[in-house]
Amino acid sequence: MRYRLDVNGEMREADVPASTTLLDVLREDFGLTGSHLGCGHGACGACYVLVDSEPAASCTMSVEEAEGRHIVTVEGLAPAGSLHPVQQAFVDGDAMQCGACTTGMVISTVSLLMKNPHPAEGEILDAMSPHLCRCGAYGRVVKAVQSVRGVAL
């Protein structure tokens, strides 16, 4: 089946079975490997992308469901060679260790701040709760999100 997807502002085509996940299309067909396959059940947050500005697990969304939606991956947040303010905040606060979970967290942070530029700590924890970090950088991530509060996105 042929599918046309709006990814990072570009219309792209994939010829895959209907059951193929959005994540597999992004990684295998479009070469966008910044979204990671951590569990395949939407339980860890490593594969999060923006779907119509909402954070969503791309590993449980089929390519069929993704058609006609506006998809943004971590690669599409800022032009090549520059960093989105949220990405910059994660770098400045060294809010990461191995980085396997980081791109998904960046996606959820961008969505949170677009909707709510001044989130309280509880709202940050709620928004980030789908994301697992095994290295234990939670405290630094919360501080990074707080540091970018109120910045125009």
Next chain:
Amino acid sequence: MSRVANSGWGRPKTPEQVEERIVVGQDGTVWARSGKVEYGQDIRAGFARIVAREMELPVARVQVELGETDRVPWDMGTYGSMSTATDGASLRAAAAYAMALLKERASVRFSVPVPDLAVQDGRIAASDGRSVCYEQLVESGPLEGTVPSGAALEFASGAIDGGSFRVEAADIVTGRTRFPHDVRVPGMLRGHVQHPPVAGMHLDSFDSQTPYAQEGVVQVVHQGDFIGVLARRREQAVSAAQALDPHWSAAPSNPAEPLDVTLHDDPDISQELAAAAEHLTSTYHVPHIAHASILPSAAVADVRPDGADLYVATQRPFGLRDEAAAIVGLRPEQVHVHPQHMSGMYGGGGWDQAALDAVRLSHAGQCPVLVEWTRAEEFALSAHRPVLDAQIAAGLSEDGQIVAWQYHCRTNPHIYGTAAVPPQAVAMTSGRNAIPPYALAHAEILLHVEPGDIRTSAFRSLAAAPNVFVIESFMDELAAMSGQDPIAFRLRHTDDPRLKTVLELVRERSGWNRSPREAGHGMGVACAVYHGTYIAEVARVFVAADGTPHLEQVYAAVDAGRLVHPDGARNQIEGGVQQAASWTLLEETRVEAGRVVTTNWKTYPIATFPDAPEGIDVAFVASDKPSTGIGEPGSVPVAAAVANAVFAASGARVRQLPLRPAFIQKARAQA
């Protein structure tokens, strides 16, 4: 399979050649080479800072090359919080020697004695204003020679500056970082292997035809007990592997012999215990837990008749190189290991089964192959942390001093092939931190190591975290029994000034017992000396009426010698504390009939954002002593500090992990 042959125990340390460590490039970049690998601990930045300091360069001028087996010196593996302490020291010596060689060349060039030369920002200057940059000094030939021992070298003194940075950070946040999962090689297929559910099972039968009916399937690979598939896409390979529908025959009994190791053996310990004014005996249990890396294992192998390239995430590039070479019949130097960015493995990255899957499939299919394990396979087939069952007893004198100590534990190996592991290696793994850092008068410390019911392996801090949970919980029991303050009780049992310093520092930082106790709130302390790093931690918890423990705050005081990368070190301690808090409060691998049944994030929950403590306060002791490790120590005292805080908060002494509400309620009822 023997791990020992690849583990490097007893390999003699040969004198190092500067050209294997430090290369001055034509553009002025200084290349520093190490066999260690990066998996989140920011060792790349640490090494860059060490070399930049010795060679008087901006940190950005130093490029660090890690784990590329063709280009870096042989290394046993990235374990044991040793990178900064050992390879950092080697790089520091090599950089200091490189600097000495450069000064000698400048001295000849300017006809000026070495002591009259000044060095700044990559240039060596004579007092008359003539100066030369490093790259000009290697136009006549690269720096070469045997690095002299430390005493013959002149080291730069003072703090290491160069700001705080993680070399890979911009790539990580933009998704450019390449994990093995992201490697794409021309002509590459996707492979997936069906492993037996229990190690050692034999393949009785499988369906070799049905997979071929599935879209994208290229080849079914069958060699003895090994079966797998090659397909065009990842999801096709996973699906086709399921269609193999293998049947396995029962595993043979594990032939590995148990091993008993005596770490300390004072005579007549039973009499000493019986003669003490007060004594106490307790039993403790620590379950299997999973490394639970965020990304399941993956690897790319490209095996050709005359050589092989492996794009992998491994903690032991040279061990994997040798093992892969043996499998496909190549010489080790024909196998080129290229470490990619690694999803944190915390000690589990030395097993390399996905890499060996890829090697076998690539060899059979004569094409590059990417293997990605599924989440369920990662939980079910990986090796887990050994179980620890301990019986511990001590006797106190009338004034509350320990006069006798007995520690007997049963655990599983941290390395495969226990029978071949020398007892001193067991002492370093299962016995790690089993000897308390205290004056004990008389002690008996015995280990019994036997194969586990599932595969067990190295895990962050090896047995230190489990042993310290038992020992430091028991120290708390002894302090409570004799009516002593837990920190004062520890201080009276050590003369080590560095241990005393971290205990006193954490007492001050945490406001230990200074604030009035609120109902349900409590503080607990624990400490350890881990591979030369001194650490004391205080946990503050709230225990709800239903027994649910909430970790509110952790304070850590650390003496790791000279800090090479202070914010990186802080991040490592914070992460160690957070990860160990998760082990302590939530984690247990459940096993039924030899099979891991906790194979997803629902049945194996780890700490999430809402579980994180409000703060992790890390204080370092300023020191010019040799640098020691930082990757594991933060995790080591956490379980005991939290368990001791639960006791202070609720009166519940819980002697098994994780600290489940049900265990706390039961212990509370018994209190």
